[in-house]
Amino acid sequence: MFSNLLLLWSLSHDLYITGGTFFAPKQQFWNNQNLSSVPLDLDVRLRRLDLSNNFIRQLHTLALPYLEQLDLSNNQLDLISDEAFENLARLEHLNLSRNGLNINAGSNSKALQSLGSLRSLDISRNGLSNDAVQLYLRRKSSLDQLKMTGNALTRLSHTLFRENIHLRTITIDDNLISEIAPGTFEPLSQLETLNLAKNNLGHICDFKLYQVKYLNLSRNSVEFFVTRENQHSYSLEILDLSYNKLLYFPIVPKKNHLKYLYLQNNMLGALGSEAAMVSEANSLYNEIVRENVAMKNNLHAIWRQMPLFYIDLSYNHFTSFPLETLSLLSSLESLHFSHNCLQSIDWNIRNYSDSGLIRQLSFHSLKHLNLQSNALVYISPHFLKALTQIETLNLQENFMQPCASAGNFISSLSTQQTILSTSCAAFGQLRTLKHLNLRENNIKILQLNTFLRTSLVSLNLAKNQDMEMHEGALDGVQATLQSLIISEINMSSSHLSLPCMPALTQLNISNNRLDKMPNTLNCSLLKEIDIRNNAFRTLNHSLIHTLSKNLTVMFISGNNFNCCDSSWLKTLNEMKIKLPDISRTKCFTSDQNVMMTEYLKSPSSYCLLHKEAQEVNFGQMIVIVIFLSVLLTVLIMFSRKLCNIQKSFMV
Structure with missing residues (x-):
């Protein structure tokens, strides 16, 4: 036994003496320690060292042969000795962000040239100029990731990354870049992610980065994005042009893999009609590429081939919906069109002949459409008919009135038919619709069979002040509806009529004038209910007992409960139902108002006098x-x- 223990000790001792790392500490944290220099007693076996958020100004030789990651960010580092990194043969990740590397850039950059295995380098927020950055990037052939956020770069030259040909990710956001020389990124054959957000770029005239998958140009001053038509296949999957000054849809590469396109917060639609915008974009394209051939619709020809899955057009200046352009996107599933200037979605499309036939477009793949915060009063039934696969429709903060039933819309498109004149929306056309948000639309009345033939799972009717709700308004969806929000309507119990909804799991009837809960809820499988800010004095004990079998959460504050008529509360406590706002809930006795939590501590003492x-x-x-x-x-x-x-x- 003793000999075995002696052997075990001997082996562990040998591992320690020979520099073995089996028992070696993998990392040490010296961040936020007010250090002015690197500690002298560092374990030579360290693999990761964090010295961030200190006051280190100078860096001398580090004898850490096994170190793989070093974080010196957010110090005051402005002087690095030539030998500082010579013994860091295994260092792969170096973070030098938020220092003063713009000082002594010439000598400091020499120290980094010894890091032959470096894969990731962060030199963000060091006030680096164009020339200084080029010095720090010398002899970095192994570099895979580079981050230079928040420096003082104004121009990217074609020689900047000459010695970094294996780069896969480059982040140069929040600089002052207004010019990129041809050939700057093209030689980087492995480049997949390029982030140039928050700069001063004014346009992209001829995009040639075939290898890039993710391109971020948000928060620049880009007015147009044009790609010359060619036969090259582009890898681009995500293009972010948000927060720019775009007047036109981008003309992207002809052969692309684009799936996500972010165009929010631009000036799209400011030119007026869709036809004008498309015509201007095509003229611009011909001017840039200097083609003398007859005018053709390059924008639509290229968009027709885009495998786009998601597009964000929110916060632009559209006064009309670009039906023809967007209908070309045969793979489009999600469209964000909120916060524009739409008052109506009309069926203003060009016909191919004079026969009088109304041309029907279709959004075959569109499942999620967000039209929130426009000023919509009218949506053409032809447009609704085109949404053949729609599942989620957000119409919050508009002026849409639902039609009474699904029978009042156009079911065929004969030559003699005219567009429905009424301004209400016939949601019954949308057979696949599951989620509908009609919050704050100033709806006056919800009539019989409003949502008949839909497949609604969730419905939001909140903040439609003084809305009247017909007794049969929810007929047809009572079997599928799982979430119902009818809060902030100023509704009394006598005007609230709900059918038996066996699938209902979430109900919000807060901020009304209710004093009774509908008895029809006893056939629901409610898990969450919100009755805040109503006129409840007590709750039906029998109903609460039935609901508590499935209930998990209930919000009750803002009512005027009678402390001494609260058997329902005892049931909720016994069933361990969560009451997140009970600490803000009051109840009254014969002579005072008390917090419900205080009452629960000693209910008999508060209600003894009452009895x-x-x-x-x-x-x-x-x-x-x-x-x-x-x-x-x-x-x-x-x-x-x-x-x-x-x-x-x-x-």
């Missing part, structure tokens, strides 16, 4: 009844006796 008062009142009533009965009997007997005496005198 005694009830008992006293009952006893007093009995005494009074007996007293009145006796008094009445005496009076009757006295009156009879008096009558007899009077008769005897008369005789």
